[in-house]
Amino acid sequence: MTIRPESKPWVVQKYGGTSLGKLLDEVCGTIIPSYLEKYNVAVICSALSGTTKSSGTTSLLLDCLQCAEVVGMESIGCIEAAIDSIRDAHLDKLHSFQAYSSNTSDFPLNETVVSVVNDCEEIRKFLLAAQVVGDLSPRTKDRVLSLGERLACKVVAAALTIKEGIPARVINLDNIVAEVFGRSLPDQEAEFERLGTGFYHQLAVKIGSIVSESTDAVPIITGFFGLMPNSLLRCVGRGYSDLCGAMCAAGLTAIEYQIWKEVDGIFTADPRKVPSARVLATVTAEEAAELTFFGSEVIHPFTMEQLYKSGIVLRLKNVLSPSGSGTVIYPSAPETDRQVNGTVQERPTGVIFMLSNGYHGQSQSRRRPTAITSKEGLTLINVACNRTTKSQSFLASVFSQLERNGLVPDLVTTSERNVSLAIQASNDFVIGNKLVLDLQKFGSVSFVLFLLFTADLL
Template identity: 45%
Template sequence: MPETLTNQWIVQKYGGTSLGKLLHTITGSIVPEYLTSYSVAVVCSARSSTSKSQGTTSLLLDAIRLATSSETDTVALDEVIDAIKKEHLQAAQDAIDTQTDAEILQDLQLAIKKDCEQLRSFLKATWTLGEISDRTQDKVLAVGETLSCRIVAGSLRGRGFPAQVVILDGIVQQAYGRDHRHLMREFKSHPAQFLQGLTQSIQQKLLQCEGTVPVITGFFGAMPDSLINSVGRGYSDLCAALCAVAMNAKELQIWKEVDGIFTADPRKIKSARLLATITSEEAAELTYYGSEVIHPLTIEQLDASAIPLRLKNVTNPAGSGTIIYPSRQSSTSSRGTTLDSKAILHTQVAPDFSTFMDAKSTFMTANGYYGEANYRRTPTAVTVKEGITVLNIRSNGMSRPQAFLASVGAILERHDITIDLISSSQQMLSLAVCCTKPERVKDATAEMSELGYTSIVECMSIVTVVGHKMRNMVGISGEIFNALASARVNIYLISQGASEINISFVVKAQDALLATEVIHTNVMRIPLHSEQENSFIKGPWLY
């Protein structure tokens, strides 16, 4: 492996489907290419051969369900664990040359079998008890990332690159202790600060991998109220960001199977264009309102440490992707000084912060964000969030407006329903909510009937228009709604975010695609795919 002790760090995160289908590309060309110039840390999600719904994490959730619900036997539980073991043993065999690297393969298969049998014993003990704690659930789900890392590290070793698996399942307790109440209190008081407090423990683990490629579990320990409940399924992106902060990385790269962030969903809008860059605020808004861009907590960690994020395509490594520069300077005088700077500096050359900021300014100016031209007068992107229900509550006038609002919020909190959009007056409240369990919405609505008249409108979608310059665009709202009116798209609720960089509205689910096309073509000024093709056809034409 090339000498990397004096190189800057690049942290690369790979998703489960990429690791399941394109492992040879990752360990055979992408990682080795970066190792010629950088120290590389690899963060892995749990493997998925086809999709998230059929991936390892989903199977582990099924195993947890069977361990806590089946009252007769553990046959179904054993079948799920056997399926996980079989899939990973086969993946190990596919990843490593059985003739030249037989010893590496044998060690890898033994480690996989050991992990799976420990998982079996653990879940059978859970089955005996009939219940599972949040911390125990985290311990089970962490097995998926551990198995994935073992295969990636084995594949790298088989190609001649020393690699070491780094398991982060104990860093929360290492940083904050084991008192659950203390953990919950610290996390709820300031989630971003709580997460930043984990970087010192991560740094200590990674510095022990000197001379090797650390292959890091994207699952990073037993969080208060479980990692999935606290952070969500995007936890591996957040873990990668924490690793980047811990090692003061030059940049964080998240590798997917798309070229980057587009002006709209390219699977639905053929004329969607790849964006060279967007701001971190725009990325956060797009993520919240439906686009699978990046977890908002991930962006917050990178912003605080002034580390850029680049989205790249595993199937097109040469592509430039989309880069998201941090929107504000680090609160410290230079990147990484909140950590053990001496420990970091012995493994990398300290980055020149002023050079970094100059590069950011130049690139953002070239793409219309800064400078005198400042030509990005149209929105940046449009996205859709599906599965929305609209709740309308008209107060019966028996309580003051603030008490009415507080009562509605308390009811939604009890039923674990999150509000996506809100529009209100003193006596009328309209809410757009997203809930995977419709019965919760109906129960909440029944309870709110004591406050006044309530109604439910189902099968709706939120369409969100995001743009860095929208706060300065006079008449942009009128342009959007005029375009929708021309297309006869009815709007049920309108909201503009406090950040003033997004305008969101609710339409029927069946109208969401049409609304997106209209905005993309008429407001963002991007021609339809058919119009782009026709523009290359020279006349004369015969009719």
């Protein structure tokens, strides 16, 4: 029996920039097509990365933003070179599809090429204009960074359409926040403060409705999801595409959310440092959050919140080994039946699976350690309050400075007039960010770098 596309369950797949940059053929030629027979597939794209993270699209755009805030010919040259590099990298990908493009299908390829060039030139003009002023607002910076995801989606859609003959459509979520909460920035900020995580739940509903409008083409969705109040980077951070995928999965009531990387899943330790480390078949959502906090680049913390609320399974998979089972994370919330397109489906409970992997009881507690992870380069900062500062305002002022510098302490100890902070940053970083000078407004400051790494045993 042929299953109509609209009756298929949804699977959401998020691909990182390295996978799209180096393994595009595997993603578009093998992995996505293998799921389309049984599922509707929604694809979330991060910005393409190069051979190193520093040469990736997002890193180059961040360099552009720094240059745009400094007046001078050197800064102009930096912007020009970075945008040229971004444009050429994406055009090289598109030109590699030329061999698969017949005379009748030249138009989609040419149209994509023109679109990529236009997007890059628009951002170039924008940055050069901003460079004259020497200042960029946080939300304006977000708009510049969105270029990476937009270009990546166009390349992936072209690869599916031209090389594989699979219809694909690009969905740009640049304006999703304005569509849900209106264009007034004060109104957006008020709703963000009032709703908390519910802000993302409302975005998820809207994303789901947009993606599910048509199942005739594979939706290729930007991991960048709009100009958030106070900036997407400030609200979420660089892992925002993980959260975008989770919101998409929640909005579509997907049966599974997959994050594809170049590793088999979550390991018991860093395999680069511990050769005997093995892949974990499953961990709890709480353990995944702990691993992320203690230095492992697993998933964005907000991602688990979305999946927990929606009861959606998360699976970490390897682009280089698509047939592997990866690491599965079942939602900690109680499992119940749900309706998908009017059909009641049973959600996989995972109880027996987790029990067989050492997790017991309703709390899913584990009787032995799960994994070891570490953070290197911890700096201990001690701040002693001066006599002119009130103790209650002293603590608020210290943490306000950390917020401004984008630093989250791993460990905090306080007394009435002293605070000690352990942060993952080098001494050079602390000095370079003028953090010491900022903190010296409130008291005397000393700091020391730990040469040894700390480890957390889960």
